[in-house]
Amino acid sequence: xxxxxxxxxxxxxxxxxxxxxxxxxxxxxxxxxxxxxxxxxxxxxxxxxxxxxxxxxxxxxxxxxxxxxxxxxxxxxxxxxxxx
Amino acid sequence: xxxxxxxxxxxxxxxxxxxxxxxxxxxxxxxxxxxxxxxxxxxxxxxxxxxxxxxxxxxxxxxxxxxxxxxxxxxxxxxxxxxxxxxxxxxxxxxxxxxxxxxxxxxxxxxxxxxxxxxxxxxxxxxxxxxxxxxxxxxxxxxxxxxxxxxxxxxxxxxxxxxxxxxxxxxxxxxxxxxxxxxxxxxxxxxxxxxxxxxxxxxxxxx
Numbered sequence: 001x002x003x004x005x006x007x008x009x010x011x012x013x014x015x016x017x018x019x020x021x022x023x024x025x026x027x028x029x030x031x032x033x034x035x036x037x038x039x040x041x042x043x044x045x046x047x048x049x050x051x052x053x054x055x056x057x058x059x060x061x062x063x064x065x066x067x068x069x070x071x072x073x074x075x076x077x078x079x080x081x082x083x084x
Numbered sequence: 085x086x087x088x089x090x091x092x093x094x095x096x097x098x099x100x101x102x103x104x105x106x107x108x109x110x111x112x113x114x115x116x117x118x119x120x121x122x123x124x125x126x127x128x129x130x131x132x133x134x135x136x137x138x139x140x141x142x143x144x145x146x147x148x149x150x151x152x153x154x155x156x157x158x159x160x161x162x163x164x165x166x167x168x169x170x171x172x173x174x175x176x177x178x179x180x181x182x183x184x185x186x187x188x189x190x191x192x193x194x195x196x197x198x199x200x201x202x203x204x205x206x207x208x209x210x211x212x213x214x215x216x217x218x219x220x221x222x223x224x225x226x227x228x229x230x231x232x233x234x235x236x237x238x239x240x241x242x243x244x245x246x247x248x249x250x251x252x253x254x255x256x257x258x259x260x261x262x263x264x265x266x267x268x269x270x271x272x273x274x275x276x277x278x279x280x281x282x283x284x285x286x287x288x289x290x291x
Contacts, residue, residue: 012196013138013139014135014138015124015135016135017135039139039195039196042195043194043196049192
């Protein structure tokens, strides 16, 4: 998950955020969490495509997938396994 | 055109890695810094604690930084939000970002770049930062039209509810950039002078 945190920081230009400061279960979009916005959500989709060749087939899954770094990692791991 | 009820009460010029406030050199960065490095250094020096800055394109960063410097101690922020407007202009519109965005399209189009492919987004970023909700307009012209930038804001102050207006020039294309941002108010201040094209030209002083 450390790599994923670094990728999120680079993709979203979070220059004042250290990877270690992002909790695995920290909310990505709530104000108490990272406070990401709708454009960031689109960039996270791009990140999955660019780094993991993953496309989200069902947009309704988005809120669950992008709930936290852990849920993103879980989605990546599960879908890469399926592809393999 | 002279306006008896519109005054230039502040100015911020950014060019050649230097920031001038009200005509005096406020800060000079290393001349070797490229634009993005200069902008980051300016942000660190004059603001900080605004992470969204890093997501902006160069045009928005330039306008935002100039507003940050110009409005630091300005009373205009105490006015009702709908009483503060903005009229900006430049030569290249958002072309600098348009080209960057276009270069991503052949791979995966960047949503973060796409949202800055309009020149007036810089005004939105300034309004979000300072809470302004007044009328705003963005013009595109070859050069900084000081006559337009004096008569139009003066007219806004005369016939609309606006009591203050940011106006000026925010231009960037690759590494070439220039900002001349002026605070116009309907009340005279200690350092203010009547808003005229000649007064704007004198403060602008292109090199």
